[in-house]
Amino acid sequence: MTSTQWPVYQVFERPAPGRPMRAGGSVHAVDAETALQNAWAVYGRRPTAVCLWVVPRRLVLMKTREELGGLSPDLGTRAESDQTFCVFRRSGSKLVYDEGPQVVAPSAEQAMVRAFNDVEDCFACWVFPSTAVTSSESQTAECAFAPQPYKWFRDHKSFPIVALLREIRADAAESNHA
Amino acid sequence: MDQLAKLAAFEARIARGETIEPGDWMPDEYRRQLLRMMSQHAHSEIVGMLPEGAWITRAPSLKRKLVLLAKVQDEAGHGQYLYDAAESLGATREELIDALHTGRAKYANVFNYPTRSWADVGIIGWLVDFAAILNQSMLAKCSYGPYARAMLRICSEETFHKKQGQEIVITLARGTSEQRAMAQDGLDRWWWPTLMQFGYPDSESPHTATLKRWGIKTKTNDELREIFIKEIVPELRLLGLEPPDPELRFDEATGSWRHGPIDFDELKRVVNGNGPCNKERLAARIKAHEEGAWVREALVAYNAKRELSGVH
Amino acid sequence: MLDARTRAALDSKLLRLGDDEFILGHRNSELAGHGPILEEDIAFANLALDELGHGILWYRIVSMLRDEDPETYPDKLVYQRVASDFRNADVVALPHADWAFSMLRQFLFDAYESVHLPALLASRYAPIAEAAAKIKQEEVFHLHHTKAWTLRLGQGTEESNRRMQQALDTLWTAFQEVFLSLPEESLLVESRITPDLREIHFEWKQTVVPFLESCNLIVPDTPVRLETPDVAHSTYIDALVAELQQVSRIGRDTVW
Numbered sequence: 001m002t003s004t005q006w007p008v009y010q011v012f013e014r015p016a017p018g019r020p021m022r023a024g025g026s027v028h029a030v031d032a033e034t035a036l037q038n039a040w041a042v043y044g045r046r047p048t049a050v051c052l053w054v055v056p057r058r059l060v061l062m063k064t065r066e067e068l069g070g071l072s073p074d075l076g077t078r079a080e081s082d083q084t085f086c087v088f089r090r091s092g093s094k095l096v097y098d099e100g101p102q103v104v105a106p107s108a109e110q111a112m113v114r115a116f117n118d119v120e121d122c123f124a125c126w127v128f129p130s131t132a133v134t135s136s137e138s139q140t141a142e143c144a145f146a147p148q149p150y151k152w153f154r155d156h157k158s159f160p161i162v163a164l165l166r167e168i169r170a171d172a173a174e175s176n177h178a
Numbered sequence: 179m180d181q182l183a184k185l186a187a188f189e190a191r192i193a194r195g196e197t198i199e200p201g202d203w204m205p206d207e208y209r210r211q212l213l214r215m216m217s218q219h220a221h222s223e224i225v226g227m228l229p230e231g232a233w234i235t236r237a238p239s240l241k242r243k244l245v246l247l248a249k250v251q252d253e254a255g256h257g258q259y260l261y262d263a264a265e266s267l268g269a270t271r272e273e274l275i276d277a278l279h280t281g282r283a284k285y286a287n288v289f290n291y292p293t294r295s296w297a298d299v300g301i302i303g304w305l306v307d308f309a310a311i312l313n314q315s316m317l318a319k320c321s322y323g324p325y326a327r328a329m330l331r332i333c334s335e336e337t338f339h340k341k342q343g344q345e346i347v348i349t350l351a352r353g354t355s356e357q358r359a360m361a362q363d364g365l366d367r368w369w370w371p372t373l374m375q376f377g378y379p380d381s382e383s384p385h386t387a388t389l390k391r392w393g394i395k396t397k398t399n400d401e402l403r404e405i406f407i408k409e410i411v412p413e414l415r416l417l418g419l420e421p422p423d424p425e426l427r428f429d430e431a432t433g434s435w436r437h438g439p440i441d442f443d444e445l446k447r448v449v450n451g452n453g454p455c456n457k458e459r460l461a462a463r464i465k466a467h468e469e470g471a472w473v474r475e476a477l478v479a480y481n482a483k484r485e486l487s488g489v490h
Numbered sequence: 491m492l493d494a495r496t497r498a499a500l501d502s503k504l505l506r507l508g509d510d511e512f513i514l515g516h517r518n519s520e521l522a523g524h525g526p527i528l529e530e531d532i533a534f535a536n537l538a539l540d541e542l543g544h545g546i547l548w549y550r551i552v553s554m555l556r557d558e559d560p561e562t563y564p565d566k567l568v569y570q571r572v573a574s575d576f577r578n579a580d581v582v583a584l585p586h587a588d589w590a591f592s593m594l595r596q597f598l599f600d601a602y603e604s605v606h607l608p609a610l611l612a613s614r615y616a617p618i619a620e621a622a623a624k625i626k627q628e629e630v631f632h633l634h635h636t637k638a639w640t641l642r643l644g645q646g647t648e649e650s651n652r653r654m655q656q657a658l659d660t661l662w663t664a665f666q667e668v669f670l671s672l673p674e675e676s677l678l679v680e681s682r683i684t685p686d687l688r689e690i691h692f693e694w695k696q697t698v699v700p701f702l703e704s705c706n707l708i709v710p711d712t713p714v715r716l717e718t719p720d721v722a723h724s725t726y727i728d729a730l731v732a733e734l735q736q737v738s739r740i741g742r743d744t745v746w
Contacts, residue, residue, distance in 0.1 A: 224523075224528070227522065227523035228523050231522050231523040234519045234520070234522060235516065235519065235520060235733050235734060236733055236734070236736045236737050237737070238569065238737040238738035238740075238744075238746040239565055239569070239738070239746045240542075240546060240564055240565050240568060242746055243519075243542065244539060244542055244543070247519050247522060247535060247538060247539055247542070248535075248539060250522045250523060250535070251522060251531075251532055251535035251536070251539070254522070254523070254528060254531045254532045254535070255532055257528060258528050258529065258532065261528070296737045296746075346746075349745060349746060350746075353744060353745060353746075354741060354744055356740060356741070357744065462523070462524070465524075466523070466524045466525065466526070467526075469526065469588070469589075470525065470526025470527060470589065471526075472647065472649045472650055472653065473526035473527070473589050473643070473650070474526060474527060475646070475647055475649070475650070476642060476643050476646025476647045476649070476650030477642050477646060478646075479646045479647045479650075480641075480642040480645050480646045483645065
């Protein structure tokens, strides 16, 4: 690790309570705790996320359908070494990677193949061990990664341009008539 | 599959409206163009924090102060999204930043001009960010996944910036004669640099056709420039503000706006490092980076110590 | 209802609270675009935005106390007072020296709020308790952030430790002024409107000193008696307010 090239953590966010997680961007950080704080600063400062995950990028396997080629899953019997993998998929014409059902598999590659085959028009998929996740929800109440309330300075209502322009046009029309 | 066949398959995917992800095959030129565009865009956001950031301490009302600080923060965020998207093509953030600091990488011309008054903050927010929005809305549909996703996020945040800028200018235009003069003076200085933001005329842009075919550009520079003028000139005139162009008029016959000549030599000079503030802007970024070295080293060292002691 | 003397004491105290937050936020806002790491630039701007917002919350209560419009009066407080009428502790107006300095100052302040705000929640003056509740939500996050940074910079490298120590040496004595009671503040304490700052000060030292020591820092001796700082410091606020009001001074009641 050089002093400027830190590990990358992928960020995942839940846009609202009850909605599925989706992939966001990523942050550079030295450790998971800083990554979560950075992710909250970058992705949590608007009320567009109620929960964030950070996962070291080196633990995320990313494949497109093209890359996966003709691999088929080795559907062997479940072994003790099986892990639970989180799955995020880009399907159909959607641009965003949404969370899919978790997969239990002996390896990330196996989990990847199963995740692809589970869904019809999956174009690309990310998998990572569920143990690799650091979640804003798992922190103690002490650090309160609470969803940001809507700050007035990020609210469209604070900048009533349309109303202002209408007012100005009305004034201009009036003074034209005068 | 040989290279030609791969290229044909790739272009067919784009024609079908498919999104390309980092692991997919892509022509070297596609990768190169995207990396250039994304890194230039990222650098522009970061450098763009400086001309407006200089006015946070002097913002003349509480609303303006908090809004401006939030805006500058957003710009850092946009740079962050874009550096990370650019990394998906193999560059590291360190390399990208180094390219900026050594002058090898370019960034938007506009940020190489000085902000001389509070009105400039409004003018930049309205004009420059509107120009950026036009560019960005196009890119949100770009064929490269990471760039399109970053752009979606940026577009939704950028609309605030334009509104905030416009509100400042409206307030000045309806204010005292001193404020109106301040706004007009700002427009006088920023009008041409903003038009230059759209780049060289189509006749001098060799890449446009390829970029269109690869789903990176959907409109040409001149087309975007026209859309910009069409929307903004009537609104400026409604406020009693006039762009510094005696040749600016709407041509009924062609249904398009005619304007005076843009000094593309100036654009070339500014983009290549010889604008009024290039050195100052880069110096500020280099200083922040160098003065931050000990901070970054400390964080690395702390983490190393924790790993050694087995704490995780 | 409040008698005239208590009212006057409350007015001064609220201005002090507001000015401490606002001026600190103003200083921190200067760092936007100049941080050591992009992600931290964004995070620190959040802290600055919050502190400015907290200042405005206190100013709104001053407005109500003075029968002024809480939507417009805070602007007058910020843009029309002369520098000598600002009531902040000098330490929040000190200019940025290096990242260790600004981060440590923010940590000391966040730690003070973590002790002060719970006491303000118990205020018998409802507006103070309500404001404290709003502020407390954000301060928990602040403290988490600045604590993590203080630890990392204190323990990181020899250089980061040296810079943190230097920052602590500069800030420690100056920071004690935050706990200085204003004249007539005893009226507020008696009426249970605000807590006794001596207790807050003690509690703050109880948590902050061991923590700083765990960050490999040596905490300077605290002066036995808190004194108002010397005149030299106040020149920082003069320059700060001149810059703050540079544009607004163009016209006293001009709308921006």
